[in-house]
Amino acid sequence: MNNFMLLHQLPLEKYGKIKNITTTGIVRRRLLDLGMIPGTVVKALMRSPAKDPTAYEIRGTVIALRNSEASNIIIEPLYTRIGDV
Numbered sequence: 833m834n835n836f837m838l839l840h841q842l843p844l845e846k847y848g849k850i851k852n853i854t855t856t857g858i859v860r861r862r863l864l865d866l867g868m869i870p871g872t873v874v875k876a877l878m879r880s881p882a883k884d885p886t887a888y889e890i891r892g893t894v895i896a897l898r899n900s901e902a903s904n905i906i907i908e909p910l911y912t913r914i915g916d917v
Contacts, residue, residue, distance in 0.1 A: 835908065835909060836851060836906050836907065836908055837906075837907060837909060838902065838903045838904075838906060838907070839874065839876075839888070839897070839902040839903070839905040839906075839907050840886065840899040840902035840903050842874070842876040842907060842909065843876065844876050844877065844878065844879065845875070845876065846875070846876055846910075847873055847874065847875050847909070847910040848873070848875075848876075848907030848908060848909050848910060849871065849872070849873050849874075849907060849908045849910055850869065850870050850873075850874060850906075851870060851906045851907060851908050852870060852905075852906040853868060853870070853904060853905055853906075854905075854906065855901075855904035859901065859904065860904075863901065863904070863905065866890070866895050867890045867891045867893070867895075868890065868905055872890060872891065873890075873910065874888050874889070874890045874907065875888065875889040875890075876888055877889055877894060883899075884898055884899045885897055885898045885899070886899070886902060888902075
């Protein structure tokens with residue numbers, strides 16, 4: 833059974849592996865340009881006091897995404913980051 837979730841649902845300090853981006857057009861292009869590419873590992877770092885946006889670590893960089901953008905990214909939650917043992 834698949835245990836996929838949307839990126840904005842990822843708990844803080846947890847990792848997820850990007851599986852798919854469901855949006856199209858300029859928003860999809862922006863997400864791809866930011867490194868949100870299927871197979872990439874993302875970590876949820878912190879949320880603003882209003883819970884939107886959320887800061888994510890991706891490929892060694894911290895970016896902030898609004899929940900409306902992060903809800904277009906399907907991830908597979910990971911227990912540990914790939915390479916951490």
